[in-house]
Amino acid sequence: MTESGNKSDWRERKKAATRRSIQGHAMRLFLEKGYDATRVEEIAAAAGVSIMTFFRYFPTKEHVAAEDDYDFLIARLVEDSADGEPLVGRIHQALRGGLAQIYATDRQALLDRTRLILTTPALQGRMWQNQAVTQQHIVRALSGETVDKDGELRLKVQVAASFAIATVAMLEWAAAPEEGELPDRIDKAFAAFDEGARKG
Amino acid sequence: MTESGNKSDWRERKKAATRRSIQGHAMRLFLEKGYDATRVEEIAAAAGVSIMTFFRYFPTKEHVAAEDDYDFLIARLVEDSADGEPLVGRIHQALRGGLAQIYATDRQALLDRTRLILTTPALQGRMWQNQAVTQQHIVRALSGETVDKDGELRLKVQVAASFAIATVAMLEWAAAPEEGELPDRIDKAFAAFDEGARKG
DNA sequence: TTCTCACATGTTAGTGACTCACACTTGGAG
DNA sequence: CTCCAAGTGTGAGTCACTAACATGTGAGAA
Structure with a gap:
């Protein structure tokens, strides 16, 4: 599968998916329970990642909502x-x-x-x-x-x-x-x- | 000294002084070492109050600088x-x-x-x-x-x-x-x- | 003066966002 | 098969900020 232009757009697509997942679950939770009442721990859990991974995708909790x-x-x-x-x-x-x-x-x-x-x-x-x-x-x-x-x-x-x-x-x-x-x-x-x- | 209009502007003046003190020391420290590098603990110590008191005067660290x-x-x-x-x-x-x-x-x-x-x-x-x-x-x-x-x-x-x-x-x-x-x-x-x- | 109330402040023990150092897993290239 | 690298997890820690409760000190009532 080396014919596709980039070396590994496999990873790129997976990362994009994870990102979307985090953002989607975050927005859903924010709308359901409010921004302050939602802990990033919950968002991470909902998206199936660790807190650390959350912060690797978004520098702060605010960024998920306001970006x-x-x-x-x-x-x-x-x-x-x-x-x-x-x-x-x-x-x-x-x-x-x-x-x-x-x-x-x-x-x-x-x-x-x-x-x-x-x-x-x-x-x-x-x-x-x-x-x-x-x-x-x-x-x-x-x-x-x-x-x-x-x-x-x-x-x-x-x-x-x-x-x-x-x-x-x-x-x-x-x-x-x-x-x-x-x-x-x-x-x-x-x-x-x-x-x-x-x-x- | 009860002739002054209000019951205890003594306290008012003291509070105002404390407030000014906190804000003054905060601004000095912010300018000296930068905002992020200045901990609330330091500001409180410099002003001679506890951290709790700091937060009773200013709801957040940001307020001291941006108010x-x-x-x-x-x-x-x-x-x-x-x-x-x-x-x-x-x-x-x-x-x-x-x-x-x-x-x-x-x-x-x-x-x-x-x-x-x-x-x-x-x-x-x-x-x-x-x-x-x-x-x-x-x-x-x-x-x-x-x-x-x-x-x-x-x-x-x-x-x-x-x-x-x-x-x-x-x-x-x-x-x-x-x-x-x-x-x-x-x-x-x-x-x-x-x-x-x-x-x- | 003395009692007592109100109010400013302190103390302690938390919570939650965010960081750092390091270990683990796994897909892909030689 | 082996090694590299990228993505991820873990655990310990920092710092802003909060809530519950204890303490001290003026000021007015008794």
Whole structure:
């Protein structure tokens, strides 16, 4: 079986499966009994691994709940969006597009996760950190388009503000999902910002 | 000495002193040896109290480093600012004024604290949480000015974006304080946002 | 003054997240 | 078959944080 491109994607697949198993059982338990009331010992047992193995896959208990694979997607979409337009608009569209994509297959998971974060203070901090990392990614990727220091600041500020707006939308959605779906809420949030900027 | 208004502000003052002592020694140790390398036990010993007492004054180790008494001030300034103007402008001015005030007496402490947060991932999460709380305060305080649901969203979005902008300014300042003082950096950040919103 | 209550603090024994050093198992290559 | 390496388990330990209970010390009532 040496014909498959990589030396041993056997192991890779097994590791991915273990990872998914841990994360799946963790989320299930978090939703069932709450984040704090769930010990990593339980998660490990449910996934059929030892505590040590749990920590080899996830650096902290928080990471299992707050890690998002979407950051990379969003960052790429922003990068690929057309230059020239106002940056806030580009980010708005990238977020909208990326979330619609995620939404199509993982709506419930995204909702569950966001609600869990919303009700667990410890996870909120981790969420913001994740966002900060994504923002830095985007700023670094886009800083090629500009050269001067003022442009750099403009970039950072625009990205930060855009993410703040999107986060409001996301939290509002998680708090009351029956009042409208996420892509709409994103649009509404950005619209509300434009509106407010003009007439206070 | 019973003429002083309250029954026993003696105790109050002593508690305040203990609190300041703990916080002072904590910050000193954090700056000397780093946040992670400083055990609560050391802080307590330095302040001459037990570990238990430490936790009675501060719910977590993070709180000693990331707690800011400025939130209340900022929130009040925003509330008191003139209605009618665009909200982002009001928050900008309130932040500017409040920080200038803090700045006059506590510049170095503010810088130290911000740098500590900047270099300690665990504290960044706490910082964002603090900001979220302040934002909610402001939104609640100002939601009297508006009634409808759209106005509420507008409020939340404007406040979140404004704080995001201000935070960029603060972090930039902490990363390179020699490139300009904080109030200026705040102005520049808001200016950079306006600029970027128009010409991308 | 003295008794006593309230409140701040200390002590001890935990729990749970997370780490480190080391031993064991097992699939795959020579 | 043997040896290597990667994945995993074990056990002991650190540190943040908590709960139950004991102690000391002002302050007001008797």
